[in-house]
Amino acid sequence: MGAPLRLLPGDSRGAAASFLGLLAIIAITIPILNLAVPASSPLHVSTYATALIGKYLCYAMLALAVDLVWGFCGILSLGHAAFFALGGYAMGMYLMRQIGPRGVYGHAVLPDFMVFLNWQELPWFWYGFNHFPVAVVMMALVPALLALVFGWLAFRSRVTGVYLSIITQALSYALMLAFFRNDMGFGGNNGFTDFKDLLGYDLQRDGTRVVLLVCSAVALGISYLACRAIVASRAGRVVRAIRDAESRTRFLGYRVESFKLWIFVFSAVIAGVAGALYVPQVGIINPSEFAPINSIEVVIWVAVGGRGTLHGAALGAVLVNFTKTYFTGALPEVWLYALGTLFVLVTLFLPRGLMGIVPLRAAALPEPVEAK
Amino acid sequence: MKLKQFCVAAGLALAALATPHAVLAQATIKVGVLHSLSGTMAISETTLKDTILMMIDEQNKKGGLLGRKLEAVVVDPASDWPLFAEKARQLLERDKVAVVFGCWTSVSRKSVLPVFEKNNGLLFYPVQYEGEESSKNVIYTGAAPNQQAIPAVDYLMKEVGVQRWVLEGTDYVYPRTTNKVLEAYLLSKGVKAADISINYTPFGHADWQTRVAAIKRFGSAGRKTAVVSTINGDANVPFYKELANQKISAEDIPVVAFSVGEEELSGLDAKPLVGHLAAWNYFQSVSTPANKEFISKWKTYIKKPNRTTNDPMEAHFIGFNLWAKAVETAKSTDVDKVLAALPGLETPNLTGGVAKLLPNHHLTKPVYIGEVRADGQFDVVWKTTGTVPGDAWSDFLPVSRDTEADWVTLKCGNYNTKTKVCSGQNYK
Amino acid sequence: MTARPRGGWRRLTLLLVAALLATAVRAVAQAPDEEMRAALDGLGEAGFADKQAFAERLVASGHRSVRPLLEAWLDDRLYARADKRTVIVKAVDERLATYDLVDPLTLADAGTGAPAELTRIGTNNQLRRALRTALARFSFASPDKSVRLAAIRQMLPTLDAATVELLRHRATAETDADVQFEIATAIALAALDGDDVGARRAAVGTLSSRLSSDVRNRLAALLEKSDDGGYLEGDEEVRAAAAAAIAAIDGRRRIYEGIETLFFGVSLGSVLVLVAIGLAITFGVMGVINMAHGELMMLGAYTTYVVQTLLPEHVGASVLVAVPAAFVVSGAVGVVIERSIIRFLYGRPLETLLATFGVSLVLQQTVRSLFSANNRAVETPAWMSGAWQINGALAITYNRLFIVIFTLGVFALLLAVLKRTRVGLEIRAVSQNRAMARAMGIRSEWVDALTFGLGSGIAGVAGVALSQLTNVGPNLGQAYIIDSFMVVVFGGVGNLWGTLIGGMSLGIVNKILEPYAGAVLGKILVLVGLILFIQRRPRGLFPPTGRAAEGM
Structure with a gap:
């Protein structure tokens, strides 16, 4: 890489400021427009829209996590949906325990799906999930542990490129099959639904939804800042060097494996937290969240937005999902044509994603080097 | 520059979300259709979307309801469960539909349930399911286990003399519950535990060689064996193909299925399957004037003479007519008024009987057992004498034996008759 | 609708076989056609139990139209006309405007009929199985080896003395080794019911080389105890031989x-x-x-x-x-x-x-x-x-077999294209x-x-x-x-x-x-x-x- 190590366009101070500014605007205006403006006003933002935006913000966090490892470290993970789903399950378990005796069978401890499948007592891995702090720790810890073990095995033996992509996919697929099993104690295909409240606040109330939206915006902002700090740090330079020339970096004496491992684990934690915020907002977590196709979609959001630019990834996630929401409602019969064509066109004409539209900055930069 | 780019994109997104949708359509009554048109469930659900569109068309030709035309709002939840909840919210909050016809899988219903209860919507759910549920805001027009599974097993036990049972299902909640109900029922009828084999396979299971060989072995013990199949959707075709290839004929080991109907059979070569059974509340081959009319209307509407009809379509037919009747009775599309008018209403079904909505939001239905014919239709070989009332909470499961649903007098979907408590109610 | 007791069919088989054997020697007295006709014409409205009862009576009567009639029925070609008359349709084909009809009793032409005016006389699994078993006996002498084998295998689970007699008859004329093998199985299975201890021992010996589950189930039944605590099989040596035979069969089946x-x-x-x-x-x-x-x-x-x-x-x-x-x-x-x-x-x-x-x-x-x-x-x-039945325990399905061959073929071809x-x-x-x-x-x-x-x-x-x-x-x-x-x-x-x-x-x-x-x-x-x-x-x-x- 001939050009001096410098920040990619997305990470410029101005872009970061506008990204955070936009987040702040969302976090401030949406609650007001939803709660304070009467429903009759054209400015009113419906709860439906609030929930949607909240969901998009969680997706944006997930995209950020994928971009961190793919865009900056060259690890194409097709298994990040697994970390997202695990975080979601941790939150789901807390929410299930919060239902308490208000389930349809009125059992004091066991969730409904366990009652009618004749479980006699709570499995050990459900202990502690009735405490919110425990659940919060697990949301980050479980994805982190999985990423640590998996990453340690994979990076140590120098599994790279498509091999790594495919085994991350295998990991996610295996977890999906496992969670589909009713004998696992995670509710099988139906997963967890019918949540009542979070920390005592009714999940169906508009106020709670708005707070969740604000939390998602704040979490996204913090993750963004953290990712940006990592990328801009000395370690971040090494990480980018790994992306561009792994062997060369290794020969320079850097412990490539450790850098990869830690950035992978950190990324998994962001994905897990995103999943945890996602679940109370959509009201369901089930094993299809682990589906490999979901991981591929996340990669596509990042590619559409602009790989290697943090806010580009986030924007890509929002835009693709907004397009999907719009098309599935407006053109239910043909939306797949539209979405499919969009992906093809973006790849052909916007190789840097939407962030590449800006011609001046882009021209000055070296071509992104593919991770192979 | 960056900021501008952002703001334009985000502003566009927000504007599109916030704009009130089609303000001018006040004069029509909106009917939401929440069926997957893409993804894995599109195979089954697309037909149901078309059914409802046809029913709306018919109703509009008759002048609509309460002097207003009906307007369908079709969305595609794309076989994605969180998307079901999102689309349900869109239909109820943004489009303000009067009623929604939708869902197929249990998980999609579970996903939208809190949305319907929160927004006090009205959902007609047309598919046979595992029971163990009764919501104030849902009308279950498909069969509960006692309207499909139990009569089918009764038929096999009494008429065919089956003594050994394989309960083969896909690993999800409907087969798990149905098999639990059936196992309890069989044991109560004196079948030994060793004569019941229960097995689960994953969704979309495509390689059935090992399982079919195992069924063959289980069935070779010298006593009449039958398979009760709660195998879901995609896995059925490879399952039946493997049965045919391993030469398991219906005369040796009959398979009775609860999710294989005319439409599923139209997607495979039925000749090797002749004699295998299905239990439903409706068959296309039932010859009544109402059914003939429905079939010919459907073929005209869909413009394909070889399209079949099936049980969930009849459920939508009944559901739509019930709703229309309730709206006319209540003289309003207001959900509370319609819900008050619904229980006790009767409407003719397609097989010459009457479907009555019970206080537990389930229907009375006749049960038919059909044998597969070479042309993909069914020969009815047995039917119940009258109709069977749908039971939301199975009497054969210890957990739900004491639970009752009654939205007329008790005003509760899961009332425990022992503790006299109405638990788990969300938004009263 | 109730299931027919199984005994009915046993009795019936006896009658049928007697009738079949008798036909070979002298003309059988014809049942009065009028009575048969009345029963036949009632089929359009009959339930499955009545249909089965009719089939039994028909078979027992030894009427000359038994075989064509049952075959047509099994083939879904038995119809009721609008005037309630039961007829056989020569060929069912949706493209035909009218169907050619045959009288089921006289087998003479019975004119034509429009498909819309004909109602099929349906069957169910039990009825079809019964019809197939009744027809199997006609196939023991079929010129096609596979038909003979299928017929004998169809009979194996429900053998009775008369069928065995028929098979013994057939054994003398049979030249094919596979069919001989199945006939020997059937005769040995029947011998287990006999009073002759020596014959039973010999039968167990014969059966120990078989693999099919019918044989294994029958041998296992020898070891069961009756309600009063005694063994169903009185002879200890037979029981020991049966136990050994089962072990041998199970061992081979496992392989x-x-x-x-x-x-x-x-x-x-x-x-x-x-x-x-x-x-x-x-x-x-x-x-x-x-x-x-x-x-x-x-x-x-x-x-x-x-x-x-x-x-x-x-x-x-x-x-x-x-x-x-x-x-x-x-x-x-x-x-x-x-x-x-x-x-x-x-x-x-x-x-x-x-x-x-x-x-x-x-x-x-x-x-x-x-x-x-x-x-x-x-x-x-x-x-x-279908499947390629290699022996009583092993069958390989043709479609899978062809796909294996096909895959290897595609692979070889691709390799050749790339390398050559x-x-x-x-x-x-x-x-x-x-x-x-x-x-x-x-x-x-x-x-x-x-x-x-x-x-x-x-x-x-x-x-x-x-x-x-x-x-x-x-x-x-x-x-x-x-x-x-x-x-x-x-x-x-x-x-x-x-x-x-x-x-x-x-x-x-x-x-x-x-x-x-x-x-x-x-x-x-x-x-x-x-x-x-x-x-x-x-x-x-x-x-x-x-x-x-x-x-x-």
Whole structure:
């Protein structure tokens, strides 16, 4: 890489400021427009829209996590949906325990799906999930542990490129099959639904939804800042060097494996937290969240937005999902044509994603080097 | 520059979300259709979307309801469960539909349930399911286990003399519950535990060689064996193909299925399957004037003479007519008024009987057992004498034996008759 | 409707056989036709129990029309006319305006009738089984060996003295060794019911060399105790011999079960190889992460459906026609994709993922628009249905067998194309060193299109095979895409032999695990095994070597 190590366009101070500014605007205006403006006003933002935006913000966090490892470290993970789903399950378990005796069978401890499948007592891995702090720790810890073990095995033996992509996919697929099993104690295909409240606040109330939206915006902002700090740090330079020339970096004496491992684990934690915020907002977590196709979609959001630019990834996630929401409602019969064509066109004409539209900055930069 | 780019994109997104949708359509009554048109469930659900569109068309030709035309709002939840909840919210909050016809899988219903209860919507759910549920805001027009599974097993036990049972299902909640109900029922009828084999396979299971060989072995013990199949959707075709290839004929080991109907059979070569059974509340081959009319209307509407009809379509037919009747009775599309008018209403079904909505939001239905014919239709070989009332909470499961649903007098979907408590109610 | 007691059929068989034997010697007294006619004409309205009762009476009467009538009934050609008269329809064909009718008793022509005025006299499983068993006796002397075998096997579970007598009769005339073997089985089974201890011992001896479950069940019954605590079989030596025979049979059956599991594994493996082999070209050789691979297979399956619709009379040939047709269709679509999209993306493999994913969505929706979201019925040709019964315990299904052979054939052909033809040479040259290949005068663009077309065409061919196994619907591709990527990566990207061996071993391991762990856990274990394997060998079973490895 001939050009001096410098920040990619997305990470410029101005872009970061506008990204955070936009987040702040969302976090401030949406609650007001939803709660304070009467429903009759054209400015009113419906709860439906609030929930949607909240969901998009969680997706944006997930995209950020994928971009961190793919865009900056060259690890194409097709298994990040697994970390997202695990975080979601941790939150789901807390929410299930919060239902308490208000389930349809009125059992004091066991969730409904366990009652009618004749479980006699709570499995050990459900202990502690009735405490919110425990659940919060697990949301980050479980994805982190999985990423640590998996990453340690994979990076140590120098599994790279498509091999790594495919085994991350295998990991996610295996977890999906496992969670589909009713004998696992995670509710099988139906997963967890019918949540009542979070920390005592009714999940169906508009106020709670708005707070969740604000939390998602704040979490996204913090993750963004953290990712940006990592990328801009000395370690971040090494990480980018790994992306561009792994062997060369290794020969320079850097412990490539450790850098990869830690950035992978950190990324998994962001994905897990995103999943945890996602679940109370959509009201369901089930094993299809682990589906490999979901991981591929996340990669596509990042590619559409602009790989290697943090806010580009986030924007890509929002835009693709907004397009999907719009098309599935407006053109239910043909939306797949539209979405499919969009992906093809973006790849052909916007190789840097939407962030590449800006011609001046882009021209000055070296071509992104593919991770192979 | 960056900021501008952002703001334009985000502003566009927000504007599109916030704009009130089609303000001018006040004069029509909106009917939401929440069926997957893409993804894995599109195979089954697309037909149901078309059914409802046809029913709306018919109703509009008759002048609509309460002097207003009906307007369908079709969305595609794309076989994605969180998307079901999102689309349900869109239909109820943004489009303000009067009623929604939708869902197929249990998980999609579970996903939208809190949305319907929160927004006090009205959902007609047309598919046979595992029971163990009764919501104030849902009308279950498909069969509960006692309207499909139990009569089918009764038929096999009494008429065919089956003594050994394989309960083969896909690993999800409907087969798990149905098999639990059936196992309890069989044991109560004196079948030994060793004569019941229960097995689960994953969704979309495509390689059935090992399982079919195992069924063959289980069935070779010298006593009449039958398979009760709660195998879901995609896995059925490879399952039946493997049965045919391993030469398991219906005369040796009959398979009775609860999710294989005319439409599923139209997607495979039925000749090797002749004699295998299905239990439903409706068959296309039932010859009544109402059914003939429905079939010919459907073929005209869909413009394909070889399209079949099936049980969930009849459920939508009944559901739509019930709703229309309730709206006319209540003289309003207001959900509370319609819900008050619904229980006790009767409407003719397609097989010459009457479907009555019970206080537990389930229907009375006749049960038919059909044998597969070479042309993909069914020969009815047995039917119940009258109709069977749908039971939301199975009497054969210890957990739900004491639970009752009654939205007329008790005003509760899961009332425990022992503790006299109405638990788990969300938004009263 | 109640089930007929089984005893009825036993009695009936006795009567039937007596009647059959009698016919051979002298003319049998005809039952009064009028009475029979009245019963026959009531069939249109009768329940299944009455129908079965009628069949019993008919058989017992020894009427000369028993056989044609029962055959027509079993064949769904027995109809009731509007005037309640029961008739046999000569041939049921929807395209005929009128059906030619035959009187079921006199077998004389009975004019014609419009299909709309005829109501089929339905059967159910029990009735069909009874009819088939009744008819089996007529087949003992059939000139076709397989018909004789099937008839005897049909009778094995419900043997009675009269049938055995008939079989003894037949044994003297029978020349075929296989049929003799089955007759001996039947006679030995019958001998177990006799009073002669010596005959019973001899029978157990004969039966110990058999494998079928009917025999095993009968032997196991000898060891059961009756309600008063005594053994059903009085002789201790017979019981000991039976126990030994059961052990021997079980031992041999276990071996055959092992062989069966192995075959299941090979057959699953060859499906995996078949779905992966096209990807081994587009992904393995060209480096294109082709997410539309599954949809190209789907196109192949739909091509089979279309070919079958165009050739409704020739189901057997249609599958053979579909193979080249699917190759051309999918191959052409592949070339179009390559020329219009992928050629702009060489050197950026991960972006091919994005673009081909878009293509896969479009292709899925296209077939949904063209053929509707419903599955399409693809018929299995006669030569691919059924099973090859090797012995009483082992049968191999023809469709699986053909797919194994087909996979190996496709593999060999592809290998030959790559290794022995000019085109193959060019493909290998371009994949190894594009610049050098171009310098040597190879039109690399043309080769790219051809290679992608070849991979896509093979995906289409795989689709033809899948149409014989699973759903032909818009989701067909998605069900296999993950598996095919795993196989290619497991075997080693760019190595065809790796794909073959990788696919086969994944299939076999999966099938060996399945009986113990269950289908779900088995698959999870295979996936975890795959992950751990890649940690041990980060480039698959057969890692690419030399210059090609650097490109990976």
